[in-house]
Amino acid sequence: MRVTGPVLKGLLYGAVGYVLGGPVLAAVVRAAGGSFPFDLELAAGSVLGTVGWLAGVGMWDVWARGWFGLPLRSWPEDDGVARYFRFTTDHKVIGIQYLVTFLGLLFLGGALAMLMRWELMRPGMQLLTLNGFNQVMSLHGIIMIAVAVAILLGGLGNYCVPLMIGAHDMAFPRVNALSYWLTPPVAVMLLASLLVGGWDSGWTAYPPLSTVNAPGQVLMIVAVVIFGLSSILGGINFLVTIARMRAPGMTWGRLPIFVWSVFAASLLSFVVTQYLAASLLMVLLDRVAGMSYFHFARGGTPVVYQQLFWFYSHPAVYIMIVPAFGAALEVITHFARTPLYAYRWVVGAFLGIVGLSTIVWAHHNFTSGMPDWMHAPMLATTEAISVPTGLVFLSALGTLLRGRLWLRTPMLFALAWVWNFLIGGITGIFNADVATDLHLHDTYFVVAHFHYTIMGGEIFALLAAVYYWYPKITGRMYDERLGRLHFWWSFLAFNATFLPMFWAGLHGMNRRIADYPAALGSVNLWTSLAAFLLGASFLVFLYNFVVSWVRGPRAEANPWQASTLEWQVPSPPPVENFPAPPAVVGAPYVYGMPGVRHAVLGAAGGSER
Amino acid sequence: MRVGVLAAWWLVLTGLLVWAASRFQGFPLAAAREAAVADHAFRFLMLMASPVFTLVMAALLYSVLSRRGQGDPPEPPPYVPEHPAVPRVWFALTAALAAYVIYNPGLVGLAEMREVPLSQLLGSSPGGRVRLASLGGAEGDLVVRVRASRWLWQFEYPEQGIAARELVLPVGRRVRFEVTATDIVHSFWVPAFRTKIDAVPNLTTYLHVTPTRTGSFEESVDLRVQCAELCGVGHALMASPVRVLEPEKFDAWVAQQARR
Numbered sequence A: 001m002r003v004t005g006p007v008l009k010g011l012l013y014g015a016v017g018y019v020l021g022g023p024v025l026a027a028v029v030r031a032a033g034g035s036f037p038f039d040l041e042l043a044a045g046s047v048l049g050t051v052g053w054l055a056g057v058g059m060w061d062v063w064a065r066g067w068f069g070l071p072l073r074s075w076p077e078d079d080g081v082a083r084y085f086r087f088t089t090d091h092k093v094i095g096i097q098y099l100v101t102f103l104g105l106l107f108l109g110g111a112l113a114m115l116m117r118w119e120l121m122r123p124g125m126q127l128l129t130l131n132g133f134n135q136v137m138s139l140h141g142i143i144m145i146a147v148a149v150a151i152l153l154g155g156l157g158n159y160c161v162p163l164m165i166g167a168h169d170m171a172f173p174r175v176n177a178l179s180y181w182l183t184p185p186v187a188v189m190l191l192a193s194l195l196v197g198g199w200d201s202g203w204t205a206y207p208p209l210s211t212v213n214a215p216g217q218v219l220m221i222v223a224v225v226i227f228g229l230s231s232i233l234g235g236i237n238f239l240v241t242i243a244r245m246r247a248p249g250m251t252w253g254r255l256p257i258f259v260w261s262v263f264a265a266s267l268l269s270f271v272v273t274q275y276l277a278a279s280l281l282m283v284l285l286d287r288v289a290g291m292s293y294f295h296f297a298r299g300g301t302p303v304v305y306q307q308l309f310w311f312y313s314h315p316a317v318y319i320m321i322v323p324a325f326g327a328a329l330e331v332i333t334h335f336a337r338t339p340l341y342a343y344r345w346v347v348g349a350f351l352g353i354v355g356l357s358t359i360v361w362a363h364h365n366f367t368s369g370m371p372d373w374m375h376a377p378m379l380a381t382t383e384a385i386s387v388p389t390g391l392v393f394l395s396a397l398g399t400l401l402r403g404r405l406w407l408r409t410p411m412l413f414a415l416a417w418v419w420n421f422l423i424g425g426i427t428g429i430f431n432a433d434v435a436t437d438l439h440l441h442d443t444y445f446v447v448a449h450f451h452y453t454i455m456g457g458e459i460f461a462l463l464a465a466v467y468y469w470y471p472k473i474t475g476r477m478y479d480e481r482l483g484r485l486h487f488w489w490s491f492l493a494f495n496a497t498f499l500p501m502f503w504a505g506l507h508g509m510n511r512r513i514a515d516y517p518a519a520l521g522s523v524n525l526w527t528s529l530a531a532f533l534l535g536a537s538f539l540v541f542l543y544n545f546v547v548s549w550v551r552g553p554r555a556e557a558n559p560w561q562a563s564t565l566e567w568q569v570p571s572p573p574p575v576e577n578f579p580a581p582p583a584v585v586g587a588p589y590v591y592g593m594p595g596v597r598h599a600v601l602g603a604a605g606g607s608e609r
Numbered sequence B: 001m002r003v004g005v006l007a008a009w010w011l012v013l014t015g016l017l018v019w020a021a022s023r024f025q026g027f028p029l030a031a032a033r034e035a036a037v038a039d040h041a042f043r044f045l046m047l048m049a050s051p052v053f054t055l056v057m058a059a060l061l062y063s064v065l066s067r068r069g070q071g072d073p074p075e076p077p078p079y080v081p082e083h084p085a086v087p088r089v090w091f092a093l094t095a096a097l098a099a100y101v102i103y104n105p106g107l108v109g110l111a112e113m114r115e116v117p118l119s120q121l122l123g124s125s126p127g128g129r130v131r132l133a134s135l136g137g138a139e140g141d142l143v144v145r146v147r148a149s150r151w152l153w154q155f156e157y158p159e160q161g162i163a164a165r166e167l168v169l170p171v172g173r174r175v176r177f178e179v180t181a182t183d184i185v186h187s188f189w190v191p192a193f194r195t196k197i198d199a200v201p202n203l204t205t206y207l208h209v210t211p212t213r214t215g216s217f218e219e220s221v222d223l224r225v226q227c228a229e230l231c232g233v234g235h236a237l238m239a240s241p242v243r244v245l246e247p248e249k250f251d252a253w254v255a256q257q258a259r260r
């Protein structure tokens, strides 16, 4: 009860909130002679349900009571496993909450992918109905988008950034907890949508389809808007934390590169996420309020949605991938035992990507019937992004070539990131180029491209980072042999799965289809078999992750003999991180420079090696 | 020495890849002028990408094979200050490469695809008349009105006064497709033509295609109109056969349809 109490209370309050905001309110309005469509009932119920959930899980006790002049209640800071199941404000607890929650969602999204690959293994329908396939595909899409946005930033960003800049916590710990506790209702709503018909419009939810399909679409919209709120709050928190909470001497030029990448991605998520919310809210208003932004029968203009939507959703891929750049470069520099090559250029590249990524959105719309004059500038800006991205590659390769490589599991995944993201990046040019994109758009070529960038790029960098910080976070060492097995297995299976998809797309396999011409049978059979192997490789990771956490050998404070601050405190770090603010005296990566130090810790500091 | 080894790796890998890319024939059936433009751009991009891909591969392979350290962890190599020229040169080279790819096949390919001079393409700016249309003008040898509804295609030949559920075209004529939808967004795509345009309710979009060889869906599945924008339950199955005929056979088909 001590452990599960807050969550149970949250579920109860959430259910009450849903019933009050949905069915009860609807009954009252209908009794008074008003109209209250079912879509509105779902939307209002889930918003109030989310509020109830937040209150129950502890936000009321530790925060909201203060708004009404009531005394706050608090829990003991160091309270074992119970901390993870309530509104705790320690950034390390929140980091682990994010990491575990979104790893769970990654596995769920992966299982949905397995289901799709089973269906696509042969031409004709095997397992799912046409509509069932569309629902599974839509759910897979949005879950993986949420994972990609939140797992690195919310998980490892939360855990590591305050430690890496020498802070005792994030700038707004309660906002941080709010960001996390907003996400479980998102997952619940997305899954619950299946109870009301699901939705079949993909994660992009293009109207007018999304204005006329099953009510599950409403839950998806509310879920994504709430997720966006969580994302914006997280972004603000990182921006302020990095700007204001750095330890003495931690100048902008001494920030570890992962911190810079979190800063850049947070800037983006703070600036653009509202466009996604706006576009989805317009769809919702079309559905529940009889508006005619996009509805075809009321003279709506569907193409406007696509512009608004991509104004967020293209930058979103950089919200996903820039922290992955940072994580991969972080691992590469420590495991090459040499300072990060061209550090300042990479920082410039991150900021350049942030700027450029907001003026490329319409490369998703080359075939949408948008004004023709938009093609040339969007093609140009999109291809220009390859220049800052090229600097990230320069940094990775320069560091590798100047270093002495230590090929442990994190480094293997970081090297795989170079390969995967290279393929993802190069094939992106084919999609940015109008002459080739008119054919490739909305085909498996695009599916392969974005899985190379997001799964091969971001998720492989995430795995590098998870293995790298595993001993710091858990205080235990993972099993190196299983780590290598996971690496080779997943790397080979990943490429075997997604390389043939380029061919399938070029040869006329469009995306989001439950069935395809028989001529595409063999490539799909191969892809499905490889995908099952890829899925299975993650079981090795799961086993290693869970079992090592319980029974792995105790980790030292600094098993990698790394130079940055998080490794200078015990594993796992104490609640307040540092006994006293550390004094930062030099660059973050001081390998091969005898006598030079990054930081000096207070008397009670951890093991400085 | 190190630079020499790396350069050798790079040259060998580039040679192999350029050889493979220039011989790449793995395209689906190409049955239109637009397909030739797209395939040419595709192959050209593969050639442009080859040295970039192999440069990264060479550096990756070289570092893994000959920069592996000894020990747990390896002793860090003595720090050597970076030469400031390297990132600058890298930046200049990648920027030049990006600029070139933007120009060709980017803008050049776009102009070829739309059959307009490059100057006109860049001239159709927001200051000019904003058209919700593909460039390429109104002229075409044949107009086909395409109407998409959940989940079928209808083709109307206004000049001939006929309609059909199958897309039949004469070879060698520039066809102007006027595309719209009656309910939600679909997308008009013929893989063998390498181009597509969305079918949007309350909007007419345009696409120009010149078929360059005869053929039919029975001969190649690439000759099909496939909906390429997710449109619900029937999306995967929303396809219609395409037939490209000699002009006289097309005329005969028109006459036969008109008698119906």
Ligand SMILES: [Cu+2]
Pocket: A313, A314, A317, A360, A361, A363, A364
């Ligand atoms: Cu994009």
Ligand SMILES: [Cu+2]
Pocket: B186, B187, B227, B228, B229, B230, B231, B232, B234, B235, B236, B238
């Ligand atoms: Cu469709």
